[in-house]
Amino acid sequence: MKNIVIGVVALLVIVGGVIAVDRMGGDILKRADRPDDVTITALVGGEKIEFLRNEGILKILDQRYGITLDARKAGSIAMVTDKPAGDIDALWPSNEVAAEIYNNRHGKPVADELIFNSPIVMYTWKPIAEALIQQGIVEKQDNVFYVVDTQAMIQLVLAKKDWKEIGVKALWGKVAVQSTNPAKSNSGNMFSGLIANMLSGGRVAGLQDVATHGPTIQSFFKSLGHMEHSSGDIFRKYLDTGIGAKPIIVGYENQLVEFFIANERYRDLIRKEVITLYPQPTIWASHPVIALNTKGKRLIEALSDEEIQEIAWREHGFRSGLKDRLTDTSAVEIEGLPKTITSVMPMPGAEAMEKIIKLIDPDA
Structure with a gap:
Protein backbone atom coordinates (compact mmCIF):
# COMPACT_ATOMS: atom_id res chain seq x y z
CA MET A 1 0.00 0.00 0.00
CA LYS A 2 2.84 2.37 0.93
CA ASN A 3 4.51 1.74 -2.44
CA ILE A 4 1.24 2.55 -4.25
CA VAL A 5 0.91 5.89 -2.40
CA ILE A 6 4.51 6.80 -3.21
CA GLY A 7 3.91 5.92 -6.86
CA VAL A 8 0.75 8.06 -7.05
CA VAL A 9 2.54 11.03 -5.46
CA ALA A 10 5.43 10.68 -7.90
CA LEU A 11 3.01 10.55 -10.83
CA LEU A 12 1.22 13.70 -9.61
CA VAL A 13 4.54 15.53 -9.34
CA ILE A 14 5.45 14.55 -12.91
CA VAL A 15 2.00 15.55 -14.26
CA GLY A 16 2.16 18.84 -12.35
CA GLY A 17 5.54 19.59 -13.85
CA VAL A 18 4.27 18.91 -17.38
CA ILE A 19 1.26 21.19 -16.81
CA ALA A 20 3.53 23.96 -15.47
CA VAL A 21 5.77 23.75 -18.52
CA ASP A 22 2.74 23.70 -20.83
CA ARG A 23 1.20 26.77 -19.17
CA MET A 24 4.43 28.69 -19.70
CA GLY A 25 4.34 27.90 -23.40
CA GLY A 26 7.36 25.65 -23.18
CA ASP A 27 9.56 28.60 -22.22
CA ILE A 28 11.35 26.61 -19.49
CA LEU A 29 12.72 24.27 -22.12
CA LYS A 30 13.45 27.11 -24.49
CA ARG A 31 15.33 29.06 -21.83
CA ALA A 32 17.60 26.07 -21.28
CA ASP A 33 18.48 26.01 -24.99
CA ARG A 34 18.79 29.73 -25.63
CA PRO A 35 22.04 31.76 -25.74
CA ASP A 36 23.31 33.60 -22.69
CA ASP A 37 21.46 36.72 -21.57
CA VAL A 38 22.58 39.92 -23.27
CA THR A 39 21.62 43.60 -23.27
CA ILE A 40 21.42 45.08 -26.78
CA THR A 41 21.50 48.86 -27.27
CA ALA A 42 19.79 50.15 -30.40
CA LEU A 43 18.85 53.49 -31.91
CA VAL A 44 15.28 53.24 -33.22
CA GLY A 45 12.82 55.46 -35.07
CA GLY A 46 10.23 57.09 -32.80
CA GLU A 47 7.34 55.34 -34.57
CA LYS A 48 8.53 52.00 -33.14
CA ILE A 49 8.89 53.02 -29.48
CA GLU A 50 5.44 51.80 -28.41
CA PHE A 51 6.02 48.52 -30.22
CA LEU A 52 9.22 48.06 -28.20
CA ARG A 53 7.37 48.82 -24.96
CA ASN A 54 4.84 46.03 -25.63
CA GLU A 55 5.02 43.57 -22.74
CA GLY A 56 4.39 40.63 -25.06
CA ILE A 57 7.33 41.64 -27.26
CA LEU A 58 9.61 42.16 -24.27
CA LYS A 59 8.63 38.77 -22.85
CA ILE A 60 9.44 36.97 -26.11
CA LEU A 61 12.78 38.76 -26.43
CA ASP A 62 13.66 37.86 -22.84
CA GLN A 63 12.33 34.32 -22.45
CA ARG A 64 12.91 33.03 -25.97
CA TYR A 65 16.08 34.87 -26.98
CA GLY A 66 17.68 36.06 -23.75
CA ILE A 67 17.62 39.69 -24.92
CA THR A 68 17.06 42.82 -22.87
CA LEU A 69 16.67 45.71 -25.32
CA ASP A 70 17.84 49.23 -24.52
CA ALA A 71 15.96 51.16 -27.24
CA ARG A 72 16.87 54.83 -27.68
CA LYS A 73 14.72 57.07 -29.88
CA ALA A 74 16.50 58.79 -32.76
CA GLY A 75 15.58 60.21 -36.17
CA SER A 76 16.05 57.66 -38.93
CA ILE A 77 18.29 59.89 -41.04
CA ALA A 78 20.18 61.39 -38.12
CA MET A 79 21.11 57.93 -36.78
CA VAL A 80 22.81 56.86 -40.03
CA THR A 81 24.45 60.19 -40.87
CA ASP A 82 26.87 60.37 -37.94
CA LYS A 83 29.13 57.49 -36.95
CA PRO A 84 27.29 55.57 -34.20
CA ALA A 85 28.82 55.65 -30.71
CA GLY A 86 30.80 52.59 -29.64
CA ASP A 87 28.09 51.33 -27.27
CA ILE A 88 25.45 51.08 -30.03
CA ASP A 89 24.84 47.53 -31.27
CA ALA A 90 22.15 48.18 -33.89
CA LEU A 91 20.29 50.87 -35.78
CA TRP A 92 16.61 50.53 -36.68
CA PRO A 93 15.63 53.29 -39.11
CA SER A 94 12.51 53.34 -41.22
CA ASN A 95 13.63 52.96 -44.81
CA GLU A 96 16.12 51.19 -47.01
CA VAL A 97 17.63 54.48 -48.18
CA ALA A 98 18.82 55.05 -44.61
CA ALA A 99 20.64 51.73 -44.82
CA GLU A 100 22.20 52.83 -48.13
CA ILE A 101 23.30 56.13 -46.58
CA TYR A 102 24.91 54.20 -43.72
CA ASN A 103 26.77 51.99 -46.23
CA ASN A 104 27.97 55.00 -48.22
CA ARG A 105 29.23 56.88 -45.18
CA HIS A 106 30.48 54.17 -42.86
CA GLY A 107 30.90 50.98 -44.87
CA LYS A 108 28.94 47.74 -44.90
CA PRO A 109 27.55 46.66 -41.51
CA VAL A 110 27.73 43.15 -40.05
CA ALA A 111 24.20 42.51 -41.36
CA ASP A 112 20.95 44.26 -42.24
CA GLU A 113 17.47 42.89 -42.81
CA LEU A 114 13.94 44.23 -43.29
CA ILE A 115 11.68 43.45 -40.36
CA PHE A 116 8.34 44.95 -41.40
CA ASN A 117 6.73 47.68 -43.52
CA SER A 118 4.35 50.61 -43.31
CA ALA A 285 8.63 52.62 -45.27
CA SER A 286 10.54 49.37 -44.93
CA HIS A 287 12.15 49.08 -41.51
CA PRO A 288 15.62 47.48 -41.73
CA VAL A 289 17.64 46.56 -38.65
CA ILE A 290 21.30 47.43 -39.24
CA ALA A 291 23.50 45.19 -37.11
CA LEU A 292 26.80 46.82 -36.12
CA ASN A 293 28.14 43.74 -34.33
CA THR A 294 27.15 40.18 -33.43
CA LYS A 295 24.74 41.39 -30.74
CA GLY A 296 22.93 43.46 -33.35
CA LYS A 297 22.74 40.41 -35.61
CA ARG A 298 21.14 38.51 -32.75
CA LEU A 299 18.47 41.22 -32.55
CA ILE A 300 17.64 40.70 -36.24
CA GLU A 301 17.07 36.99 -35.60
CA ALA A 302 14.81 37.70 -32.62
CA LEU A 303 12.68 40.36 -34.34
CA SER A 304 12.08 37.98 -37.26
CA ASP A 305 10.19 35.68 -34.84
CA GLU A 306 6.78 34.85 -36.31
CA GLU A 307 4.90 35.65 -33.10
CA ILE A 308 6.60 39.05 -32.87
CA GLN A 309 5.60 39.73 -36.48
CA GLU A 310 1.98 38.86 -35.69
CA ILE A 311 1.91 41.21 -32.69
CA ALA A 312 3.48 43.93 -34.86
CA TRP A 313 0.37 43.96 -37.07
CA ARG A 314 -2.34 43.01 -34.59
CA GLU A 315 -1.40 45.58 -31.96
CA HIS A 316 0.75 48.16 -33.77
CA GLY A 317 -0.30 48.18 -37.42
CA PHE A 318 3.03 47.23 -38.97
CA ARG A 319 2.55 45.09 -42.06
CA SER A 320 4.65 41.95 -41.91
CA GLY A 321 8.03 41.71 -43.54
CA LEU A 322 7.72 37.92 -43.72
CA LYS A 323 7.48 36.59 -47.26
CA ASP A 324 3.93 35.99 -48.55
CA ARG A 325 2.33 36.91 -45.20
CA LEU A 326 -1.17 38.29 -45.76
CA THR A 327 -2.34 41.12 -43.52
CA ASP A 328 -5.74 40.48 -41.96
CA THR A 329 -7.27 43.98 -41.94
CA SER A 330 -10.49 42.60 -40.41
CA ALA A 331 -8.53 42.09 -37.19
CA VAL A 332 -8.28 45.90 -36.84
CA GLU A 333 -11.67 47.57 -36.40
CA ILE A 334 -10.81 50.79 -38.17
CA GLU A 335 -12.39 52.04 -41.38
CA GLY A 336 -10.52 53.04 -44.49
CA LEU A 337 -7.73 50.47 -44.18
Missing part, protein backbone atom coordinates in the same frame (compact mmCIF):
# COMPACT_ATOMS: atom_id res chain seq x y z
CA PRO A 119 3.27 52.81 -46.22
CA ILE A 120 3.65 56.58 -46.11
CA VAL A 121 0.22 58.21 -45.76
CA MET A 122 -1.26 61.63 -45.05
CA TYR A 123 -3.55 62.29 -42.09
CA THR A 124 -6.23 64.93 -42.36
CA TRP A 125 -9.73 65.79 -41.16
CA LYS A 126 -13.16 65.17 -42.66
CA PRO A 127 -13.87 68.75 -43.92
CA ILE A 128 -10.50 68.88 -45.70
CA ALA A 129 -10.95 65.45 -47.25
CA GLU A 130 -14.35 66.54 -48.58
CA ALA A 131 -12.82 69.69 -50.10
CA LEU A 132 -10.03 67.69 -51.74
CA ILE A 133 -12.62 65.32 -53.23
CA GLN A 134 -14.38 68.35 -54.76
CA GLN A 135 -11.04 69.46 -56.20
CA GLY A 136 -10.57 66.07 -57.87
CA ILE A 137 -7.41 65.43 -55.83
CA VAL A 138 -8.86 62.71 -53.56
CA GLU A 139 -11.22 59.85 -54.39
CA LYS A 140 -12.99 57.44 -52.07
CA GLN A 141 -12.80 53.87 -53.34
CA ASP A 142 -14.18 50.92 -51.34
CA ASN A 143 -14.21 53.13 -48.22
CA VAL A 144 -10.50 54.03 -48.66
CA PHE A 145 -9.43 57.62 -49.37
CA TYR A 146 -6.79 57.84 -52.11
CA VAL A 147 -4.81 60.88 -53.24
CA VAL A 148 -5.26 60.22 -56.95
CA ASP A 149 -3.50 63.43 -58.04
CA THR A 150 -0.49 63.88 -55.76
CA GLN A 151 1.07 66.34 -58.20
CA ALA A 152 -2.00 68.60 -57.90
CA MET A 153 -1.78 68.51 -54.10
CA ILE A 154 1.88 69.51 -54.25
CA GLN A 155 0.99 72.37 -56.59
CA LEU A 156 -1.63 73.68 -54.13
CA VAL A 157 1.22 74.18 -51.65
CA LEU A 158 3.67 75.63 -54.18
CA ALA A 159 1.02 78.03 -55.55
CA LYS A 160 0.35 79.26 -51.98
CA LYS A 161 -3.37 78.69 -52.28
CA ASP A 162 -5.55 79.72 -49.34
CA TRP A 163 -7.63 77.04 -47.65
CA LYS A 164 -10.70 79.16 -48.42
CA GLU A 165 -9.89 78.99 -52.14
CA ILE A 166 -10.30 75.22 -52.13
CA GLY A 167 -13.49 75.26 -50.08
CA VAL A 168 -12.30 74.94 -46.45
CA LYS A 169 -13.91 78.13 -45.12
CA ALA A 170 -13.11 77.55 -41.45
CA LEU A 171 -9.32 77.50 -41.89
CA TRP A 172 -7.01 80.50 -42.03
CA GLY A 173 -3.80 80.68 -44.04
CA LYS A 174 -2.20 78.76 -46.88
CA VAL A 175 -2.59 75.11 -47.82
CA ALA A 176 0.21 73.09 -46.23
CA VAL A 177 1.12 69.42 -46.03
CA GLN A 178 3.28 69.30 -42.93
CA SER A 179 6.02 66.73 -42.46
CA THR A 180 9.00 66.05 -40.26
CA ASN A 181 12.40 67.45 -41.20
CA PRO A 182 13.68 65.34 -44.14
CA ALA A 183 17.25 65.75 -42.88
CA LYS A 184 16.37 64.23 -39.50
CA SER A 185 13.35 61.96 -39.75
CA ASN A 186 12.32 59.22 -42.13
CA SER A 187 8.69 60.14 -42.82
CA GLY A 188 9.73 63.63 -43.96
CA ASN A 189 12.66 62.16 -45.87
CA MET A 190 10.42 59.74 -47.74
CA PHE A 191 7.90 62.48 -48.46
CA SER A 192 10.67 64.60 -49.96
CA GLY A 193 11.59 61.62 -52.16
CA LEU A 194 7.96 61.25 -53.26
CA ILE A 195 7.83 64.97 -54.13
CA ALA A 196 11.04 64.63 -56.16
CA ASN A 197 9.50 61.69 -58.03
CA MET A 198 6.28 63.59 -58.74
CA LEU A 199 8.15 66.69 -59.96
CA SER A 200 10.15 64.36 -62.24
CA GLY A 201 7.01 63.29 -64.08
CA GLY A 202 6.15 60.34 -61.88
CA ARG A 203 9.40 58.45 -62.38
CA VAL A 204 12.09 57.72 -59.82
CA ALA A 205 14.14 60.91 -59.49
CA GLY A 206 17.85 60.74 -60.30
CA LEU A 207 20.70 63.16 -59.65
CA GLN A 208 19.87 65.31 -62.68
CA ASP A 209 16.20 65.48 -61.65
CA VAL A 210 17.21 66.66 -58.19
CA ALA A 211 19.45 69.33 -59.75
CA THR A 212 16.57 70.48 -61.97
CA HIS A 213 13.84 70.48 -59.33
CA GLY A 214 15.99 71.25 -56.29
CA PRO A 215 14.83 74.89 -55.93
CA THR A 216 11.19 73.79 -56.04
CA ILE A 217 11.79 71.11 -53.39
CA GLN A 218 13.55 73.72 -51.23
CA SER A 219 10.64 76.12 -51.65
CA PHE A 220 8.10 73.48 -50.66
CA PHE A 221 9.78 72.62 -47.37
CA LYS A 222 10.76 76.21 -46.57
CA SER A 223 7.06 77.12 -46.71
CA LEU A 224 6.36 74.68 -43.85
CA GLY A 225 8.32 76.67 -41.25
CA HIS A 226 9.37 74.66 -38.20
CA MET A 227 9.49 70.92 -38.84
CA GLU A 228 9.44 68.26 -36.15
CA HIS A 229 12.35 65.83 -35.87
CA SER A 230 10.24 62.78 -34.98
CA SER A 231 7.34 61.08 -36.75
CA GLY A 232 5.89 60.18 -33.36
CA ASP A 233 5.99 63.83 -32.23
CA ILE A 234 4.23 65.25 -35.29
CA PHE A 235 1.50 62.59 -35.08
CA ARG A 236 0.82 63.30 -31.40
CA LYS A 237 0.60 67.02 -32.12
CA TYR A 238 -1.77 66.32 -35.01
CA LEU A 239 -4.14 64.56 -32.62
CA ASP A 240 -3.60 67.01 -29.73
CA THR A 241 -3.91 70.33 -31.60
CA GLY A 242 -6.48 69.43 -34.24
CA ILE A 243 -7.46 70.78 -37.63
CA GLY A 244 -6.41 74.40 -37.05
CA ALA A 245 -2.76 73.69 -36.23
CA LYS A 246 -2.25 70.48 -38.22
CA PRO A 247 -4.65 70.36 -41.20
CA ILE A 248 -2.66 67.69 -43.10
CA ILE A 249 0.43 65.82 -41.93
CA VAL A 250 2.63 63.09 -43.38
CA GLY A 251 3.11 59.94 -41.34
CA TYR A 252 3.00 56.16 -41.33
CA GLU A 253 -0.12 54.03 -41.70
CA ASN A 254 0.68 52.13 -38.52
CA GLN A 255 0.57 55.25 -36.31
CA LEU A 256 -3.21 55.65 -36.41
CA VAL A 257 -3.79 51.89 -36.21
CA GLU A 258 -1.59 51.67 -33.11
CA PHE A 259 -3.28 54.66 -31.43
CA PHE A 260 -6.76 53.36 -32.31
CA ILE A 261 -6.08 49.94 -30.78
CA ALA A 262 -4.51 51.36 -27.60
CA ASN A 263 -7.09 54.12 -26.94
CA GLU A 264 -10.61 52.73 -26.91
CA ARG A 265 -12.25 55.94 -25.64
CA TYR A 266 -11.15 57.87 -28.75
CA ARG A 267 -12.32 55.32 -31.32
CA ASP A 268 -15.71 56.88 -32.10
CA LEU A 269 -14.13 60.33 -32.51
CA ILE A 270 -11.46 58.92 -34.82
CA ARG A 271 -14.09 57.17 -36.94
CA LYS A 272 -16.03 60.45 -37.30
CA GLU A 273 -13.24 62.98 -37.85
CA VAL A 274 -9.85 61.49 -38.78
CA ILE A 275 -9.17 60.59 -42.40
CA THR A 276 -6.18 58.61 -43.68
CA LEU A 277 -5.17 59.54 -47.23
CA TYR A 278 -3.20 57.02 -49.29
CA PRO A 279 -1.10 58.69 -52.02
CA GLN A 280 -1.18 56.96 -55.39
CA PRO A 281 1.59 56.05 -55.67
CA THR A 282 2.92 55.91 -52.16
CA ILE A 283 6.29 54.74 -50.87
CA TRP A 284 6.90 51.83 -48.52
CA PRO A 338 -6.90 48.74 -47.51
CA LYS A 339 -6.13 45.05 -47.40
CA THR A 340 -3.19 45.47 -49.75
CA ILE A 341 -1.06 48.42 -50.87
CA THR A 342 -0.79 48.10 -54.63
CA SER A 343 0.28 51.53 -55.89
CA VAL A 344 3.89 51.86 -54.73
CA MET A 345 7.01 53.39 -56.26
CA PRO A 346 10.66 53.20 -55.18
CA MET A 347 12.49 55.97 -53.40
CA PRO A 348 15.24 57.86 -55.24
CA GLY A 349 18.66 56.34 -54.62
CA ALA A 350 20.87 57.24 -51.70
CA GLU A 351 23.00 59.77 -53.65
CA ALA A 352 19.91 61.62 -54.88
CA MET A 353 18.39 61.61 -51.40
CA GLU A 354 21.60 62.93 -49.83
CA LYS A 355 21.46 65.83 -52.31
CA ILE A 356 17.85 66.52 -51.30
CA ILE A 357 18.83 66.44 -47.62
CA LYS A 358 21.60 68.99 -48.26
CA LEU A 359 19.21 71.23 -50.17
CA ILE A 360 16.77 71.31 -47.27
CA ASP A 361 19.35 71.40 -44.47
CA PRO A 362 22.86 72.41 -45.60
CA ASP A 363 24.28 71.50 -42.16
CA ALA A 364 23.11 67.86 -42.35
